[in-house]
Amino acid sequence: MADGQLRLLKCVADETRFQILLTLKKGERCVCDITDELDKEQSLVSHHLQALRKCGLIHKRREGKKIVYQLDPLVLEFLADVEKLSNKLC
Template sequence: MEKDYTINAKIFKALSDTNRLKIIDILSCGEKCACDILQEFDFTQPTLSHHMKVLMECGLVKCRKDGLWCHYSLDHTNANKLVLFLMNTITNTEDCICKDECQCK
């Protein structure tokens, strides 16, 4: 299985912000309206919109519009793929990138 470092690096970069990590934690409880998410932070709605845009662009969050309201949820498929990628990256497996012997002997 070919690892996609570029896509996963983009996701990890998105998660390197503490506010976005907290948003992911909030969404782990289920779908939330933007106004409910905003109550957990001391920043403005445009700042929340920026964070949500970053999380949606990397594929971890989905948005469902209901009239004027935006409802956000985790994309569990992509979140699970990220977990598997990380587990496979930090675990010595048969398809490990370093499975070949050292060539510098």
């Protein structure tokens, strides 16, 4: 029951994955663009993209030889919720 909630939180609460989400918040991106923006290894980004996708937080589609990832719209609200709480606390 609260199990899915924890899985979700664990997925978001990683620095690299959180950064990916913030990047995708600005608009859809292919893997290499994300890799460049975050200055991380390609395989690392790829691993995290899979994790985010498994949780349903992002979606992918092929575009030519690239694969483009985009945020699930619901995540936008959630990121706003997190920001709001973070600002209000302390």
